[in-house]
Amino acid sequence: MTRVFLILACMASPALATSPIAHVICEPTEVMHQKLTRQFGETRAATGLRGREQIMEVWTDKQGDWTMVVTYASGTSCIVAMGEEWTPVTPPDPA
Template identity: 25%
Template sequence: MNRTTKTFCAALCALAATGGTASAQSHNCAPRDDVVGRLSEQFGEARQSIGMTSGNRVVEMYASPDTGTWTITMTLPTGITCIIGAGQAWERLDEEATPAGQPI
């Protein structure tokens, strides 16, 4: 896993850990298969990264290199998936990892 992906996953996990309750109560939630199917069919998005948060919640990032759209989801232990962020202009970065203790 490259540095960008690790940093992104850490940020998502922090976001999900603090905002999980609010996200679960939004209207952007549905069974995981429904959400993933819709992201694929409507936006051409595929999973790019995954991480686990506290409370056994799974955070995933989906994106489309063709359209540049991206979506961040969080799946609860119940199997319900909520969209916690989405946007445009996504691009994949392959950056070298910075050794621990070194400035970024």
């Protein structure tokens, strides 16, 4: 997964966060969003609240790569997972 190595190489001095994931890349939220948008061509595809202090975000690009980011109320965002072949699911029409 060369995309993972590209992201790791492009992040300026990644900070480690306490997490069960081996390596978590954290940046100020504005910097993280700019990198995902400008450098990787991703757009935010989905968001969800995780308690009062966190928002989970899924960012995707046109090739199907995806990045999951947790954004904290403190102004820091961290990449917690990434992968390939993102497929949006359309809910069935209830009618």
